[in-house]
Amino acid sequence: MNQLELVVNSLSRLPGLGKKSATRMAYWLLRSDNSFNKTLGEAIIELQEKIVSCSVCGNYTEEDPCPICTAHDRDRDLICVVEHPQDVMTIEATGEYKGLYHVLNGVLAPLDGVGPEELGLDRLVERTKDEGTKEIIMATNPTLEGDSTALYIVRLFQDEPVKVTRIATGLPVGGDMEYADRLSVARSLRARQDLAD
Ligand SMILES: [Zn+2]
Structure with missing residues (x-):
């Protein structure tokens, strides 16, 4: 699997995204400014690192x-x-x-x-x-x-x-x-x- 296919496959696992939209997004990301992709990638990684469940209410x-x-x-x-x-x-x-x-x-x-x-x-x-x-x-x-x-x-x-x-x-x-x-x-x-x- 090449890198583009890898991104398409990963994106198409997101809720509400079919293969078609995932492909469109992957091409868009490929053409877009590298700093945008970097910020997005880091934000996604930090999502689970920074956000926890509240031990009192579960939010x-x-x-x-x-x-x-x-x-x-x-x-x-x-x-x-x-x-x-x-x-x-x-x-x-x-x-x-x-x-x-x-x-x-x-x-x-x-x-x-x-x-x-x-x-x-x-x-x-x-x-x-x-x-x-x-x-x-x-x-x-x-x-x-x-x-x-x-x-x-x-x-x-x-x-x-x-x-x-x-x-x-x-x-x-x-x-x-x-x-x-x-x-x-x-x-x-x-x-x-x-x-x-
Ligand atoms: Zn709470």
């Missing part, structure tokens, strides 16, 4: 604990539970939410071997005790797995002094929060419902 961060966990102006009564670090970014972009987060890095999927232990749900329970959390907002995606994860967490907290709410289904059913627009995310946060009802 991606350059400092551990992350700036959200250590902030003094956040509402520490609230923890919003999301599937992926990108969801934190989506919710932060609405400017609507001032509480804390908990990133599951997945959802319950027993058939794929993802149970409560794999998601570290005991850590979430411990955390709510440490923080004195009053409300958990389930912002997992409106999919079958996202919904069953939310219901599992309701049961997990039924004897704890914590209210569990679910963001309203303003998001497209089966959809991904990542692709929802800011306004729908803000609206679904505001119209969240108590899951114990």
Whole structure:
């Protein structure tokens, strides 16, 4: 395999990139300014070197604990539970939410071997005790797995002094929060419902 093929093959493994787009990109990179390629290459290498998971909330961060966990102006009564670090970014972009987060890095999927232990749900329970959390907002995606994860967490907290709410289904059913627009995310946060009802 020559160098060009190597780059095309690597790029085509990126999500959403077919062989055709990968080829177009590889040719573009070949023609482009060498300093651009160097900066891009180094930035990609440093991505994993510089960014770690926050040991408190699981979000991606350059400092551990992350700036959200250590902030003094956040509402520490609230923890919003999301599937992926990108969801934190989506919710932060609405400017609507001032509480804390908990990133599951997945959802319950027993058939794929993802149970409560794999998601570290005991850590979430411990955390709510440490923080004195009053409300958990389930912002997992409106999919079958996202919904069953939310219901599992309701049961997990039924004897704890914590209210569990679910963001309203303003998001497209089966959809991904990542692709929802800011306004729908803000609206679904505001119209969240108590899951114990
Ligand atoms: Zn954090």
